[in-house]
Amino acid sequence: MPTFHTVPTSGPTAVSRQLVHKSAASEVLLTGYERRGADAFTVTAQWPRTHSFYDVVAGRHDPLLVAETVRQCIPLLSHLGYGAPGDHSQIWENLTWSVQQEALLAASVPAEIRLEIQCQDVVRRGNRLAALSMSVTLWRDRTLLGSATTRFTNHSPSVIARLRGPYSTVLSSDLPAAGPEPLAAERVGRDRPRDVVLSSGGAEGVFRLRVDGRHPVLFDHATDHVPGMLLVEAARQATQTIAFPDMAMITAMASEFHRYVEFDRPCLIEADLLLGQVPTHVSTRVTAVQDGEPAFTALVTAQRGPAPGPRAHSY
Template sequence: MLTTAEPHGSAAPRLTTTVAREYVHRAALSEVLLTGWSKVGRDAFTATAQWPRSHSFYVPEYGLHDPLLLCETIRQTSTLLAHVGYGIPLGHHLTWSRLQFAINPQALRTEATPAEISLHVTCADIRYRRSVPVSMSMHLEAARDGVLVAMASVGFASHSPAVYQRLRAGREVSEVFANAPQPPEPVSRSTVGRLRKQDIVLAPTAERLRWQLRVDTSHPVLFDHPLDHVPGMLLLESVRQAAHAMDPARAGAVLPTSMDVSFNRYVEFDEPCWIEAEPMPATGASSGTRDKIRVNAIQKGFSAFHASAELTDAAWL
């Protein structure tokens, strides 16, 4: 006999899939991290995610998952719940105003299987217009096998297509994306700890601790689909790379273990955006193992975003 029937009463296997890619604003199924969600209260939800053992852009180093994989998980979770939890229609544009997170680096260790992440989400500060939310904040706790991975919060607004067109002065996504200028030559790979030129988001300037934001719209992860402005995940990557570039001779990977980022304006493709970094005084608790920096992005004379970040050297973990 080549096969045997399952015995009566045996438990059915648990089948796992990802959420619909449209709900997390992704074109590539391979880039969808979320595997499910449920509503557990009036403004409370749970979601599940899986982090791959390897990723083409969020590369594990020193046996640790990339902390920015958490940020992409936060982005996907907030987008998913905005649509399925609050009925914000697909086609509406979601825009971050602030992102904060603090991560437990010990919980980032890669293992023999992908990391299964559970997220507990509560929503607050919800403003409605005609029964559809136009802004809210979400507070998230991420855990892995019962161990706290991170705490985070994100604030964002939702714009209907008509409102978004007014905000963007009629810019058409396809036209703006097609006419994005070619990126300038990057800083060296060793300066930012990146092996591939395509993954480098900083270009050199004549000033120390000042770079031009390098926007390569052909990047398959950062630009998974056409956009009419620089995405938030690229801006977060610029903070991480600026931290590395401040001291490129340091040993080990630089892990952004906490960030507080305010997004003030859309970063456009057709004007240079300057990334400026400065060290912040270290506290007694962080001295020796952790550094703090402040990063500001300037475009057309205005602050497009500003961030403070705490960096942990993986060699100390």
């Protein structure tokens, strides 16, 4: 893997797939990077008019593109902003985001996004990045799109090997092609079984996480654990089942990543409807449980709406 060094402040820098830890160039949302200060950055992104997974629904861009766009900023800033070598890995601790629905309306051209990022609480061990927090404001042209905060840690390959132990060699690419029978796609707001990440858990509000290691977006490259964005998608789909048959357009999510979710044993997704709901909205507490312990928790807020027509896919 290449070693990246801090980039000077003069002029924007283009973003390669290696900088955002993607194998497919088509999955790279970020388009440019520029340092604005010691811990301040501007990152640009482009959301496509259609996407194989995060597609336009009911005339609006998928709100989870906010989460994925911010996620791609984590390795980008680690490498270019703080000099982390290319083989270092970043581990999510938390992610909170919200989005303005009006700014999600899709147009006849891709959406141009600007992220103003301020980093805080930067921790180094020697001259190496160990952890930092990011506060992000997202703009679409001159319209406020949303905001996000996140914190993550950064680790060398040797540290990751110690953390993961024997699990470091259990890769998603080696998983069996067939998993548990998925829930009906329309129930979770999807139109293709391959995009469903939940199966029946045998009780009301309880589901089993469904992991397809060959999914071209959720597993763009091989990993040794369930990716954070798969857990975020599971929280979205669990919320959708509670809103069914309406569509639930996610407007905010506050997530905590407590521990790795492993491939070799079941993970349950438990969704609880929160009290005090208004007819137009639904809020849930979603917990991913493995070995009887919470591995991931999310508070999800969504607005109910009419069920959309079929998604239009680019392939």
